[in-house]
Structures are given as C-alpha cells and as structure tokens.
Amino acid sequence: MSLFRRVAVFGVGLIGGSVGSGLKERGLVDEVVGVGRRSESLEAARARGLIDSVSLDPAAAFRGADLVLLAAPVAPVVELLESGLAAVPGRLLVTDACSTKAAVLAAAGKLDPRHSFVGGHPIAGSEQRGSAAADPDLFRDRVTVLTPTRSTSADSLARVRELWAALGSRVVEMDPRVHDRILALTSHLPHLLSVFACLAAAPALEAAGRDFFGSGFRDISRLAAGSDEVWRDIFLTNRDNLVQDLETLVRLVSEWRSVLERGDAAAISAGLKEAALIRSRLLRKERGGASES
Amino acid sequence: MSLFRRVAVFGVGLIGGSVGSGLKERGLVDEVVGVGRRSESLEAARARGLIDSVSLDPAAAFRGADLVLLAAPVAPVVELLESGLAAVPGRLLVTDACSTKAAVLAAAGKLDPRHSFVGGHPIAGSEQRGSAAADPDLFRDRVTVLTPTRSTSADSLARVRELWAALGSRVVEMDPRVHDRILALTSHLPHLLSVFACLAAAPALEAAGRDFFGSGFRDISRLAAGSDEVWRDIFLTNRDNLVQDLETLVRLVSEWRSVLERGDAAAISAGLKEAALIRSRLLRKERGGASES
Numbered sequence: 001m002s003l004f005r006r007v008a009v010f011g012v013g014l015i016g017g018s019v020g021s022g023l024k025e026r027g028l029v030d031e032v033v034g035v036g037r038r039s040e041s042l043e044a045a046r047a048r049g050l051i052d053s054v055s056l057d058p059a060a061a062f063r064g065a066d067l068v069l070l071a072a073p074v075a076p077v078v079e080l081l082e083s084g085l086a087a088v089p090g091r092l093l094v095t096d097a098c099s100t101k102a103a104v105l106a107a108a109g110k111l112d113p114r115h116s117f118v119g120g121h122p123i124a125g126s127e128q129r130g131s132a133a134a135d136p137d138l139f140r141d142r143v144t145v146l147t148p149t150r151s152t153s154a155d156s157l158a159r160v161r162e163l164w165a166a167l168g169s170r171v172v173e174m175d176p177r178v179h180d181r182i183l184a185l186t187s188h189l190p191h192l193l194s195v196f197a198c199l200a201a202a203p204a205l206e207a208a209g210r211d212f213f214g215s216g217f218r219d220i221s222r223l224a225a226g227s228d229e230v231w232r233d234i235f236l237t238n239r240d241n242l243v244q245d246l247e248t249l250v251r252l253v254s255e256w257r258s259v260l261e262r263g264d265a266a267a268i269s270a271g272l273k274e275a276a277l278i279r280s281r282l283l284r285k286e287r288g289g290a291s292e293s
Numbered sequence: 294m295s296l297f298r299r300v301a302v303f304g305v306g307l308i309g310g311s312v313g314s315g316l317k318e319r320g321l322v323d324e325v326v327g328v329g330r331r332s333e334s335l336e337a338a339r340a341r342g343l344i345d346s347v348s349l350d351p352a353a354a355f356r357g358a359d360l361v362l363l364a365a366p367v368a369p370v371v372e373l374l375e376s377g378l379a380a381v382p383g384r385l386l387v388t389d390a391c392s393t394k395a396a397v398l399a400a401a402g403k404l405d406p407r408h409s410f411v412g413g414h415p416i417a418g419s420e421q422r423g424s425a426a427a428d429p430d431l432f433r434d435r436v437t438v439l440t441p442t443r444s445t446s447a448d449s450l451a452r453v454r455e456l457w458a459a460l461g462s463r464v465v466e467m468d469p470r471v472h473d474r475i476l477a478l479t480s481h482l483p484h485l486l487s488v489f490a491c492l493a494a495a496p497a498l499e500a501a502g503r504d505f506f507g508s509g510f511r512d513i514s515r516l517a518a519g520s521d522e523v524w525r526d527i528f529l530t531n532r533d534n535l536v537q538d539l540e541t542l543v544r545l546v547s548e549w550r551s552v553l554e555r556g557d558a559a560a561i562s563a564g565l566k567e568a569a570l571i572r573s574r575l576l577r578k579e580r581g582g583a584s585e586s
Binding site: 124172183185186187190191193196205207211212218226228231232236239248249250261263265269271274275279280283284 | 518524565
C-alpha cells in the first residue's frame with residue numbers, strides 16, 4: 001500500500017532523485033512530480049524513472065500533493081518558503097533536505113499558516129552532484145535529522161518520520177541550532193579544508209604539474225569538487241558557526257607551527273595518533289564493512 | 294633477462310613490498326631480500342611472495358646486493374645512511390623511496406665513498422599502510438622523482454632509472470629542495486589538513502556520534518589514518534616548508550573569515566569555483582578513467 005499518493009520534489013538532484021527513486025522502487029508512492037528550473041535535467045530524471053512527471057511551476061506542482069520535499073540548495077528553498085505558498089490551495093505538508101537548518105526554519109515561519117513545515121536533513125552523499133548519481137538506497141542505514149519546533153504538529157512530524165524511515169534511514173530529532181553547530185564541524189569546516197587544500201596547492205600545479213599529486217590529494221580534494229551553488233548557500237547560512245570553527249583552526253595551526261618549529265617529535269607523533277584514533281572511532285561500524293578505508 | 298641479481302629492500306611496507314612484487318612478477322630480479330625490524334611482518338611478506346628471503350641485519354643483507362632500496366620511514370633511513378655502511382664490503386648502489394629528500398641527501402653524504410647513492414621518491418599510494426596492500430603495478434603510470442646531485446655518477450643514476458622505468462613509472466629528475474617544496478604543497482600540507490579536520494571535529498564526535506559524519510568526512514580524513522611514524526618523520530624533515538605553507542593557510546583562513554563575516558556570496562562562490570577548477574585540472578588525465586571522482 002502506498003505511503004503517499006502524490007509527492008512533489010523541488011530540486012531533482014542527488015537527494016531529490018534518490019528520494020523519488022527510493023519511494024518508487026519500494027512502491028510507497030503513486031506519483032512523484034519533479035519540480036525544477038531546467039526542463040532538460042527534469043526530463044533526464046524522468047527518463048531514468050526517478051520521477052513520474054515534471055513541472056517548472058512549483059505552485060502548480062504542489063497543488064494536491066500530500067507531501068512537498070524541498071531538495072534544492074538553501075537559497076532557492078528559502079526563497080520559496082518566504083513566498084509563503086499562499087497561492088497553493090489546501091493544506092500542504094512541506095519538508096526539506098537542506099544541509100543547514102536555522103535559516104530554513106526562519107524562512108518557514110513565513111509560510112501561510114494553512115501549511116505545515118518540518119525541517120529535515122538526510123546525512124548522505126554530500127560529494128556527488130546531480131540526479132545521475134541518484135540511488136534508491138542512498139539513505140539506508142544513514143541518519144536523517146528532523147528539527148521540529150514548538151509550532152510543528154505531532155501529525156506532521158510523524159508523517160515526515162515515515163518518509164525517511166521507509167527509505168531505510170534512522171531518524172533523530174534535534175534543535176536546528178544544535179544541528180547547524182554539529183554539521184559545521186562534521187561537514188562544513190571539512191569542506192572548507194578541502195577547498196583550502198586546493199587553493200594552497202595551486203602554485204605546485206602550475207610549477208610541477210598533476211603528476212605530483214598522489215591519491216591522498218585526490219581524497220582530500222574530493223569535497224572541493226562539489227556544487228559551488230550548494231556550498232555557497234551552506235556557508236552563507238551557517239557562517240557564524242563556520243567563523244567559530246575557523247578560530248579553532250587558527251589555534252590548531254598555531255599549535256602545530258610551534259611544534260614543528262621546535263622539532264618536537266613526540267608532540268607531532270601524539271597529534272597524529274590522536275587524529276588517527278578519532279578517525280578509527282568514526283569508522284568502527286561504518287556501512288560497507290571493515291575493508292573500507 | 295634479469296635486470297638485477299640481488300635486490301635488498303630495507304622496509305617491506307606498501308612501497309618496499311610493491312617494488313619486490315613488481316620486480317618478481319616481471320622476472321626482473323633473481324632474488325629480493327627483505328630487511329626490517331620485525332620478523333613477523335617480513336615473514337608475512339615472504340608468505341605473500343613479495344620477497345624471497347628475510348633478514349633483520351641490514352649489513353648482512355646488503356652484502357652482495359647489486360641494488361639496495363631504502364623504503365622505511367625517513368628516520369631509520371637517515372640513521373642507516375649516517376652509519377656509513379662502512380662494514381659492508383664492495384661497492385653498493387643505494388637508493389631510497391622517502392617522501393622528503395633534503396634530509397636523506399644530507400645523510401647520504403656520510404656514506405662510505407665506495408658506495409653510491411641516488412635519492413628517489415615514487416609518488417604513489419600514500420594513504421595505505423603495510424605490505425598487505427602491496428601491488429606490483431603501484432608505480433605504473435605514476436611519477437618517480439630522482440634527485441641526483443653533483444656527486445651522483447651517470448651510471449648509478451641510469452641504473453636507478455632502470456628500476457623505476459621497469460616498474461612502469463615515469464622518471465623525472467629534480468633538485469631535492471625543489472622536490473620538498475612541491476611535495477609540501479601537494480602532500481604534506483594536505484596531510485596536515487586531514488589531521489586538522491579530525492582534531493577539530495572531535496567535539497562533534499563526542500556530542501553527536503559518528504552518524505553525523507558523512508562520506509565527505511570519510512574522504513577528507515583518510516590521510517589522517519596513515520602511519521604516524523612515517524608522517525612524523527616527513528613533518529620533521531620538511532618542517533621549514535610546512536611552516537611556510539601554514540602561513541599560506543593562515544592567510545586563506547583570514548580571507549575566508551572576512552568573506553564569511555560580511556556574507557559575500559560572490560566571493561564565496563568565486564573561491565569555491567576556483568578550488569573546483571584546480572581539482573578538475575588535476576584529474577583531467579587521471580589513471581583509472583573519467584568515471585573516477
């Protein structure tokens with residue numbers, strides 16, 4: 001039996017496409033409508049069977065949907081929420097998949113009060129772009145954070161929980177500000193470090209060419225290949241936390257600079273061991289098994 | 294026909310094991326002797342066919358070798374070179390595979406003048422550890438840097454060139470100080486950024502658990518899982534360059550902090566695009582094809 005009759009997905013990229021295909025492959029939805037700005041990419045997603053129909057008009061596509069998922073970058077999601085969706089009749093249940101939550105929740109306050117909003121963020125697949133990488137199992141064994149507030153109804157929250165649980169995700173609830181603080185450390189600062197690795201190494205690319213970049217550089221720079229539109233919006237809407245984390249980074253740089261200048265082998269060794277231990281604790285029960293590094 | 298009769302490999306980890314198996318699989322050597330500090334790991338490498346015989350005594354193992362490859366971390370390699378190898382009879386041809394070259398070349402100046410030394414660094418596989426990951430094709434289509442000096446004979450240089458070329462590597466010659474400058478940007482600073490990502494994120498691991506770390510964090514932290522012994526030595530022996538690169542990092546942090554604080558979307562976007570462009574230039578002709586990201 002279908003969980004949803006008609007789901008409208010605004011932004012059919014990796015996340016939107018994976019939700020569409022995940023719902024369709026599991027027989028959980030009668031129809032998925034993909035909404036976006038470019039008909040070519042929507043048609044490509046339809047051709048791959050990720051969505052059933054396409055629309056360039058959010059208000060028209062959302063009409064009659066029993067769930068609206070906003071899976072675009074933060075800025076267009078905020079813009080859409082700030083429009084209030086007052087032109088869409090009925091009572092919409094709206095959720096999102098944005099990587100920062102405080103700005104999205106603030107914008108959701110502008111929604112016409114007929115509609116309900118539940119903030120969400122599936123923690124999955126940040127370095128890939130586009131619906132070509134969509135995977136119906138992208139969310140399996142991953143965590144999805146929901147950020148209910150005092151104005152969130154229990155029914156709306158339960159319905160959005162059902163969505164992510166049906167896709168195999170473990171759902172946790174969290175204050176939106178706590179979410180943004182944590183994700184700054186686990187995702188947004190790491191992304192910026194990847195960008196710094198690229199920007200700092202540019203002179204070596206000019207001078208020596210790409211043969212001097214090994215597989216380690218390929219790993220550390222992978223995040224920097226992500227969508228600049230998605231990440232610009234994340235950085236802008238989580239900038240207070242990111243600035244705070246840059247202060248932590250400056251402190252680390254200062255400590256390591258001092259350790260290096262005095263050639264303190266024991267301190268270098270201790271820092272490297274600590275970092276490796278943190279990573280091993282992260283990977284202990286990683287999906288994909290022990291062989292993954 | 295064999296290229297070498299007897300090759301002694303000091304340090305049978307990823308690099309030493311890959312050279313051993315690469316020479317043996319191609320029929321380029323009559324015997325590979327593995328030399329190290331722990332007989333268990335040497336025996337494991339012999340059991341996998343990477344080497345033919347094992348020794349815990351460098352002087353005994355090097356006797357009669359027509360090539361000695363030092364593939365241990367920098368500190369034990371420097372220590373061995375500083376011993377002069379005066380107790381080993383005959384005229385050894387010694388080369389190394391260390392990731393920094395200035396310190397190794399300085400130590401090689403202490404070698405008994407009967408012996409010849411050619412500094413080398415195959416740029417391959419830095420994030421894996423141990424001979425279990427050895428691959429006879431590890432060096433194929435990769436660059437190996439050789440760092441001849443005024444005291445390097447043309448014959449010795451040609452012989453070490455033959456080694457790496459036979460394993461499929463492209464060989465380039467470079468001043469050791471230029472090598473260390475470039476590798477600081479392409480490998481050593483990126484490694485430290487990976488360490489910083491782990492150290493900065495530790496509070497989030499405590500507070501929220503590993504479910505909040507996505508695949509992007511797994512990529513950026515992979516380098517930090519490397520051997521602390523190998524990397525301690527690299528950092529210590531390339532610390533002047535690394536300190537210089539930390540100054541570049543501080544400048545980048547300061548620029549981005551200012552851009553974030555004033556919410557400059559255009560500048561954020563430009564920086565992200567620039568980093569992505571640098572990465573795409575690196576990967577344009579990457580081994581493994583266009584699908585690799």
